[in-house]
Amino acid sequence: MAEVSLAGVSKIFEGGVRAVDRVDLSVPDRSFTVLVGPSGCGKSTLLRMIAGLEDISEGEMRIGGTRVNETPPRDRDIAMVFQNYALYPHMTVFDNMAFSLKMRRESSSEIAARVHEAAEMLGLEKLLDRRPKALSGGQRQRVAVGRAIVRQPKVFLFDEPLSNLDAKMRVQTRAELVRLHRRLNATMIYVTHDQAEAMTMGDQIVVLRDGRVQQIAPPLSVYDSPANAFVAGFIGSPPMNLLPCRLVARGDSFRLACTSEGGVAFETDLWDSARRAVGSFEDGRPVLLGIRPEDVRVSIPADGSPFVSVEASVDLVEQLGAEQFVTFRLGSSPMVARLQPDVAVRPDDRITFHLCLSKAVFFDQTTEEAIGPR
Ligand SMILES: Nc1ncnc2c1ncn2[C@@H]1O[C@H](COP(=O)(O)OP(=O)(O)OP(=O)(O)O)[C@@H](O)[C@H]1O
Ligand SMILES: [Mg+2]
Structure with missing residues (x-):
């Protein structure tokens, strides 16, 4: 032994x-x-x-x-x-x-x-x-x-x-x-x-x-x-995207709100795994929403899993042949999407990205520790 x-x-x-x-x-x-x-x-x-x-x-x-x-x-x-x-x-x-x-x-x-x-x-x-x-x-x-x-x-x-x-x-x-x-x-x-x-x-x-x-x-x-x-x-390359958001009370339910410099980037209902993860929390709690680059897509998930759509200008395209990394900004946060190589996308294009939320994770914005059961 x-x-x-x-x-x-x-x-x-x-x-x-x-x-x-x-x-x-x-x-x-x-x-x-x-x-x-x-x-x-x-x-x-x-x-x-x-x-x-x-x-x-x-x-x-x-x-x-x-x-x-x-x-x-x-x-x-x-x-x-x-x-x-x-x-x-x-x-x-x-x-x-x-x-x-x-x-x-x-x-x-x-x-x-x-x-x-x-x-x-x-x-x-x-x-x-x-x-x-x-x-x-x-x-x-x-x-x-x-x-x-x-x-x-x-x-x-x-x-x-x-x-x-x-x-x-x-x-x-x-x-x-x-x-x-x-x-x-x-x-x-x-x-x-x-x-x-x-x-x-x-x-x-x-x-x-x-x-x-x-x-x-x-x-x-x-x-x-x-x-x-x-x-x-x-762990992961490109690394997980970390987007500052808030958990906000809306009536008797909670929603996730992401505000960017230009105003509200998106607000969405909490999906099942998110509701389990965050449990109860203070209204307005600042969190980091973690989304892997492969969960940022240009087509809507076909399996009905939760997503939220955002429109953004493309900053950078890195074509690797088998895949491409596309960088854009949400407010001041850089985001990377890992896309199929054949998606036609160029710098400065306005694109609608869909953030697939079923595998998204939350971190406390202050401690940076993961929130919820793991
Ligand atoms: N003999 C030593 N005396 C004082 N400090 C040391 C000594 N050896 C290492 N350190 C310090 O301990 C810390 C850890 O060093 P260590 O070599 O274990 O890092 P590492 O993770 O292996 O880094 P790397 O990936 O660069 O090899 C560093 O801050 C280093 O400066
Ligand atoms: Mg070493």
Whole structure:
């Protein structure tokens, strides 16, 4: 069992920087958990604490149920793969992969068997005699992963291992890592600032900001029900549209009103999920209405789901071939629609956009926390 659990774990660096702030986290045995967040949010620090490379300032960490706060890295049965690969330049691929096993004085037949098995998994068999400088970035990255695999650790830690690869290699290698996870059936914790990697690789995503956990959930839950406006803006590309609105009393029912600079942009009845989400509230409560770009359309939803229509001038059209992103403004709020590539639309066109509301979410305008049950 290699469950990793953190209770109230903090890292306070000299000078008082709280790089990691009271993190509670449970990484289930054999899960693929992704830590994601912007630069400086504490991802590497958290990972290094799990590896034992940084002391834990507060809280408790357990691996496989055992407290490891005081356990040195070599006794944690963990392998870490770094962004810069950290291969030994003067050693062959084989020796790089064999190094930790030699240090452990494994038999040479055992070492050869494990290295060849890992090399086969990673497509490195033909490269075993080369030195790192004779390898491409992607191949070096695979050697670094191979070096971790041969150790057969309980837990794999990856710190942005794909960030030195070009876009195509990244996509290919992230699929390989997911396959590897299935094959090895090991616990993996993977750090990235790339929301697409988090969405596609993780069983669970941990979103961090300023050292604090914002949300821990499976990718689609994070996408559909972000815990706060920060998560809504960070996960998903283009990010979720966040439109300032008010919940207003009209007779004995409530409506959602969006006022833009030019007056009322729209006012609409609350739809079922919205009524459940907001429950009871003060008249005039300011909220942020969150709508994904794919829920901003130019045709009315055919399934009868709720929507509200707005007319706006197009600011920007980004044609990507498979889809296009169309930017416009509602009052002072920028909005993005993800449209089919064949919709004819040009900058300055006046267009009626339909905001599909069935998947819309609300955030409190002050706290930016999601409103309602999630
Ligand atoms: N040794 C250190 N002493 C003091 N502050 C540190 C130290 N190491 C990191 N920090 C600070 O801790 C915070 C978190 O750093 P960390 O490297 O964990 O971020 P990160 O999320 O991995 O960022 P990136 O995506 O850029 O790699 C940052 O504000 C950083 O400046
Ligand atoms: Mg980092």
